[in-house]
Amino acid sequence: MRNRLWLFIVLAVALCAVLAVLVLALAPGTPLGAMRSPSAEQLAVAAFPEQGVEETLPADAVVSAIEPTVSQESPAIAAIEPATRFDPSAWPPLPPVTEPLADVWPTLKDRADQGDHQAACRLALELRACFDIDRRLQIVGEIVEDRTKSQTGDVAATLSHAESLLGQSERCAQIPESDRHDWRYIRQAARAGNVAAMETFALEHWLPVYDRRVPVAELKQILRERDALLIAAMKAGSLVARNALVSRLGPSYGGLALDRDAGLSAIEREQMVAALRQLDEGGQRKGSIDSDLLTDLERAQVEKMVAHMREAQRRSAMSRDTSHVRSPDESCATSFVEAPDLSVPLDWRREMGLLQ
Structure with missing residues (x-):
């Protein structure tokens, strides 16, 4: 008896819902076409009109309000010139x-x-x-x-x-x-050539992905920047950046990347990882190359890559005041290297010394 009572209640609720839909659909000024749900493509147009989706919303489509995005490309970031070095002495000391x-x-x-x-x-x-x-x-x-x-x-x-x-x-x-969670300042200092900020950007590269204020087009650009910043920090002597690059290029990499392989073959990636693992603090050699996948010729190329990276680290150490992070003020006021040129596509082979 109780089961029948519940069945009658469910049927009554369903009937009321159907009647409500019909009333709304047939109400004056409400075309039946407006009751359909927008497609995924339509939502994409509404959310990111700059992405080039050709389909447009019909005039009678009903689309839920989408939270507006706010660009993180501040004037301070946009004004950073590539291949320049920021001079902290032009500003008062930090508090x-x-x-x-x-x-x-x-x-x-x-x-x-x-x-x-x-x-x-x-x-x-x-x-x-x-x-x-x-x-x-x-x-x-x-x-x-x-x-x-x-x-x-x-x-x-x-x-x-x-x-x-x-x-x-x-x-x-x-x-x-x-x-x-405003990582815009991490990006600003990293793009200006600050090594400590590059390290932070490398460690927190996933933050922009969870920030719904960032447009998709800019998010793609940010993730492309990360690799160039990692390489610049590695050449400045950062072990944090070196370890991040090893993870980035390794076969078990599970981080966020839109260009997972960066156009590199498995052997090229293995060579880069082997070369990076040879760099210790100060760019010193750690020992013999440990890889069962490389031929003698490929190992010889790794040796040249190590020499290329060590020379880059030597030049960087000569161009900045400190190579270690001692305090926020010291690392933020002294550890600036030449700002990387993020306007051109990253050439992994040349930057890592595989092509010289």
């Missing part, structure tokens, strides 16, 4: 890192927007620190919850660690949430 972040944030943001790339670098590193704290707090919170449920592990020690992280997060507490 001390000991000052509360909320107090110096407006000044740093204003200076970065005006083209002070060292201020953009400082913002990038501050944002990275805030992001790291938030991520660690989330992980610790999950650990506390699991240990509390299972009654295993030292919950008190984990809570103490969480309290310490909360204390560190107070530095970021007054920064607007919308600004915490």
Whole structure:
């Protein structure tokens, strides 16, 4: 009896829904064609009209509002000239890192927007620190919850660690949430030739993908820039960039890339990885080439690639004041190399020394 009652209720609800649709469809001024759902192509036109989708929306189509995108191509980024080196001495010193972040944030943001790339670098590193704290707090919170449920592990020690992280997060507490994921400043300083920002850009290259404010066309451009910035940072002596390139070119690479193979053969990729693994801190050799896939001729090419990379690192070390990151101010005010030319397609073989 109860099952029959539920059946009658379901049928009644369905009948009401059908009647409601018919009323709307036959209402004056509402053509039946307006009730259909837009196609994926139509939504693409509405969201990204610059992408060149030829199909256009019919006049009577109903399309849900799509959140407008905001370009991250700021004037400060667009004004960076390739093959130039930013001079931090043209700007006042950065505020001390000991000052509360909320107090110096407006000044740093204003200076970065005006083209002070060292201020953009400082913002990038501050944002990275805030992001790291938030991520660690989330992980610790999950650990506390699991240990509390299972009654295993030292919950008190984990809570103490969480309290310490909360204390560190107070530095970021007054920064607007919308600004915490604004990686535009990472990109600005990296494009201007700052090595620390290039490293941060390499580590956080996935952030733009999850930022819905970025248009698709610009997102593709950003991901293309990443490889050129990685190579520039590697040639400046960055081990972070070197390791990122090894992962980028390796067979098990699982990161985000629109040109996964970059037009390279498996052997060419193996040669590049072998050469990169030969570079230690300061560009020193790490040992013999460890690869079972390369012939003697291909190994000889790797030796030339290593020499090419070491020479690039030697020149870079001579052109900048420091080759190590000691503090946000030091790395943002001194570690600038020649800005890479991102206006031309990346030639992997030439940049990595495979073609000389």
